[in-house]
Amino acid sequence: MRKGLFITIVVAMLVGLVLTGSSPLMAEDTIQLRLSSFVPPKHFMNAGILQPWVEQIEKRSNGRLKIRIYSGSALGKPQDQYDIVVRGAADIAWGVAAYNPGRFPLTTVMELPFMYPNAEIGCRMIQRLYDKGYLESEYRDVKLLALGMPPGLDIHSNKGLIRSIDDLSGMKVRVNSAMMGNLVKGWGKTPVAMPATEIYLSLDRGVIDVIFLDSLTLFGMRLNEVTKFHTVLGMSNTNFWFAMNKRTWDLLPSDLKGIVNDLSGEYLSADIHGKAADKVLKGALNKLEKAGHRVYRLSPDELDAWKKASTPAYDAWLKDMAAKGLPGKRVLEAAQALRAELVK
Secondary structure, rough: OOHHHHHHHHHHHHHHHHHHOOOOOOOOOOOOEEEOOOOOOHHHHHHHHHHHHHHHHHHHHOOOOEEEOOOOOOOHHHHHHHHHHOOOOOOEEEHHHHOHHHHOOOOHHHHOHHHHHHOOOOHHHHHHHHHOOOOOOHHHEEEEEEEEOOOEEEEOOOOOOOOOOOOOOEEEEEEEOHHHHHHHHHOOOEEOOOOOOHHHHHHOOOOOOEEEEOOHHHHHHOOHOOOEEEEEEEEOOOEEEEEEHHHHHHHHHHHHHHHHHHOHHHHHHHHHHHHHHHHHHHHHHHHHOOOOEEEOOHHHHHHHHHHHHHOHHHHHHHHHHHHHHOOOOHHHHHHHHHHHHHHO
């Protein structure tokens, strides 16, 4: 009996040690979580969004919940962020949906050209689509914290100023999503897909000539060093997500769950990120001009030409969703209704 009891106690202790080592939630007083971010430490998303958010959580929890940011792809590559948080290699992560093509099909409604006018409204649109249940099925394997939209895509080049689609002729254009790639193909131009982390050297070495990227991210990736010509376009960008590992979420005490929920959703997406992104974007464009870069703002007629050339993307998207058996028409109509409600 004593031997059996001893073995039982030892096994119980070993199991306890394994569980303690595998979860950051076993500390009695302070819970430490790991947040994966693939961009450099000084990038706007880290310094301007995640760090203030982490500090708010720590303050509201009186130091009981601490979150450490692992930046610069320390925990995984950009395209691996979602899987990292699903399997628990990170407790929290954020990522760009377009790095996982086909994984979030209905969410790509927000990538349709000129779907939203600025980051704040785009963030409110996509978060409300999720809150109303239109996108919920695509994020079932995580505790989704928020969905968001960056500022719209502008055009950046080291070859010359781009005013019209014809100006892209003969140039290799880096695109940030499958939808944008199909659009560029439809224009008869040459799209090149690559992760954001490869853009700098590709521009510097002439692998690509033009990028569609929001001007805010331009500075975060130091791409202002390898581009000189910038066209303000504001075409829809690809969405990003913030998510927590499900087991991590389940193990959090209920009061800490309440704090995380209060500081996530539309608050994190639009009130923290969207408003800040729109404000910093203006400063980024001014900074480019002061540095001697050429920043071109399209005339209404020039912008209309880009919009008209981009409308085939809507029909193509609806056909693609229908082929997948997904309610694309319903989601598109909901997104357009939200835009009408928010743009006043």
